[in-house]
Amino acid sequence: MTGEAITIRPAKRADVVAIVKLLADDPLGQNRELVVEPLPASYYKAFDAMHRAHHIQMMVAEDADGQVVGCLQLAILPGLSSQGASRGIIEDVRVVSDRRSQGVGERLVRWAIGEALANGCKLLELFTHESRVDAQRFYKRLGFQPSHVGMTMRF
Numbered sequence: 001m002t003g004e005a006i007t008i009r010p011a012k013r014a015d016v017v018a019i020v021k022l023l024a025d026d027p028l029g030q031n032r033e034l035v036v037e038p039l040p041a042s043y044y045k046a047f048d049a050m051h052r053a054h055h056i057q058m059m060v061a062e063d064a065d066g067q068v069v070g071c072l073q074l075a076i077l078p079g080l081s082s083q084g085a086s087r088g089i090i091e092d093v094r095v096v097s098d099r100r101s102q103g104v105g106e107r108l109v110r111w112a113i114g115e116a117l118a119n120g121c122k123l124l125e126l127f128t129h130e131s132r133v134d135a136q137r138f139y140k141r142l143g144f145q146p147s148h149v150g151m152t153m154r155f
């Protein structure tokens with residue numbers, strides 16, 4: 001399979017289980033997510049909040065068989081700096097483990113780059129954990145620069 005067989009589309013509520021499984025499908029995510037049947041209601045509450053927020057788009061990559069094989073969240077944030085420029089913020093980029101390195105992640109991120117440009121963003125930013133060296137190589141290849149030191153406070 002290549003990235004060409006992939007459709008990038010907005011996530012639906014029915015995709016939440018598949019998305020949460022994607023988020024759990026890596027060494028960092030497996031300790032953060034709770035994949036149980038049924039899923040905790042907090043996931044659906046968060047999805048509904050994103051759905052109402054018109055500046056946030058949760059996207060999935062769907063293969064030719066209708067399977068969700070990747071996801072990405074893009075927020076477009078208005079701001080005053082840089083003469084009132086908007087910025088795009090990418091979160092939660094995942095590709096299912098048995099479909100990695102086949103161009104799916106690139107399709108998702110290229111969609112976000114196009115969407116940010118179409119919305120007049122002057123900047124597109126993302127965090128990736130310092131341990132994710134393979135992902136850092138992926139983002140650099142797509143044109144991102146490690147220009148800032150990311151700082152977080154986890155509650």
Ligand SMILES: CC(C)(COP(=O)(O)OP(=O)(O)OC[C@H]1O[C@@H](n2cnc3c(N)ncnc32)[C@H](O)[C@@H]1OP(=O)(O)O)[C@@H](O)C(=O)NCCC(=O)NCCS
Nearest residue numbers: 026093094095100101102103104105106128134135137138
């Ligand atoms: C990072 C990720 C989204 C890239 O999607 P993808 O479909 O595998 O990427 P593409 O096929 O478009 O590009 C391949 C590149 O992705 C990266 N990649 C591949 N497998 C990876 C993995 N298991 N973990 C992290 N990055 C990976 C590599 O940089 C690879 O390039 P290489 O050929 O030089 O090794 C995907 O691999 C993934 O979900 N990884 C695990 C979770 C993660 O790190 N997410 C990013 C959080 S910021």
